[in-house]
Each structure stands twice: as C-alpha cells, then as structure tokens.
Amino acid sequence: MSIWAPKDKAPPSCEQRSSVVLVHGFAGDGIVTWGLQVPALAKRYDVYVPDLLHFGGSSSPSPDRSTGFQAACVAAALRRLGVERFAVVGFSYGGFVAFRMAEAYPSLVRSIVVSGAAVGLTDAMNDALLARRGVRSLGELLLPESVDRLRSLFAAAIYRKLWLPDRLLRDFLEVMFTNRKERGELLENLVISDADATVPDFQQYKQEILLLWGEDDDFFTMEMAKKLKQELGEKATLRSISKAGHLAHLERPCVYNRILMEFLQSHGAAV
Secondary structure (H helix, E strand, O other): OOEEOOOOOOOOOOOOOOEEEEEOOOOOOHHHHHOOOHHHHHOOOEEEEEOOOOOOOOOOOOOOOOHHHHHHHHHHHHHHOOOOOEEEEEEOHHHHHHHHHHHHOOOOEEEEEEEOOOOOEEHHHHHHHHHHHOOOOHHHHHOOOOHHHHHHHHHHHOOOOOOOOHHHHHHHHHHHOOOHHHHHHHHHHHEEOHHHOOOOOHHHHOOEEEEEEEOOOOOOOHHHHHHHHHHHOOOEEEEEEOOOOOOHHHHOHHHHHHHHHHHHHHHHOOO
16 A cells, blocks of 8 residues: 655654544545645644555555455554554545544544545435436446546536646546556445445544535535534534535635644644
C-alpha cells in the first residue's frame, strides 16, 4: 500500500502533533483528490494520504473487494507507521471506507469527516443515483472509457460549468483509470441490499462526526445527507457549502478547508 506520510516527525521533546488521514474517492488517487487540502492541514497536523488498493501505487493479490478489506489494509499500514490515533476524512468511495474504519477500529479512529457518501450504498440509493445520471450501472458512470464520458462525469460532479481540453481529459483517463477489472469488482461489491443496511452506533465510542456536503451534490444529495445525520444521531454535525457539487473540496477548497479545520481544532484531532 502506497501512503504519502510526513517526511519528518517532531522529536519527542516537542509538542506532539495529532494525525489526520485523508481517504480518496473513486476517480483519482490520494494526492489528486486531496492536493488542495494537504498543504493547509500539514501546517498543524501529521497528514497521511493512502492510495486505496488498486488505485495509485497500491495493489493486492487478494480477491477481497470489500470496503472492510480496504479499511483493514489502511489501518494495518498506519499501525506499521506508528500512528496510534487519528481523525479520518473520507470523500465519496473513501467515505464508505472511512465509516468502515471507524466501525471496525474505534480505538484508532478518534473522529470522522465524510463528504458525499453514506455508511453503506443500498440498492435503493444506487437505483436512484443511476436514474438521475441516466446510466445502467456504477461502472458505466464511474469507469468512463471515453473523453466524452469522462467530461460528462465531471460535469455531473461540479456545480460550475467548467471546460476542460480533450488532451487533459485523455491524459487523466489514461493515468487515473487503471486496474479497471479490479475497480469494477470494487463497485459491484459496494452495493448492499436495503434489508442488510444498518447504521453502527458510533456514539458508544464517542466518535464525533462531521458531514461536510456540497449543497448541489447530485450524487449524494443534501436530502440524503440530512437523513444520514438523523440516523447517526447527536454526535453528527451537518455542514453544507453553497455553490458546490460533489467535488466541493476541489470547487471551494478555502471554504472546505476552513470548516474542516474548525472541526478538527474543536474536537476532531485533539491530542
């Protein structure tokens, strides 16, 4: 597993810095997803940015394609790096992984920040998403095979109309959408039946939760975010960013970073 980690750790005599783990979405690796957050966070925290399995520099011979396996591998890698406690920030697919990490490893995960995701992607949620986007499967939506499909994906994920040159999109398609077989299996494994959907009791572990949403997110809508907050209980806080879609952290990074830092400084990553 490839992880971007702090180059220099503070010596024991210095004030200890707490750790923040940033977990990326499906259309990019760790640094591509969080490139506008790392510099802001690194001034105050030790920031760790893993590439999930079959993204970036990470791979595995295991046939397990579950978010639980992704969470287990990230947790194991962080332990090997000596990270004992951290706040986890997950975007989209990374949000599903973040929730699984918090559920499975409460002794590691102090707090959770999730944008554009849920605890689990149910059949009903998946069907509604596919209907809104006019596609037949998650693979058709999230594993584009052409520049036109990729342009359509970006157009759906952002609030503002943004023109990107074909050459840039072709390069992005070639570099960021590798391991298509494995990623297709990740998507197939992501959807769960409505009957199997449960919400863990994160409150028993005193884990604070921030749901940080783009108001115009068309993948996971504000209505879904409000319902998720109710299901998570009083430990969850919902904050929204106006004039932002699914990619709120890239569209309005200053606002996103400010809200994120406020949460981390209040109770999300205290030493």
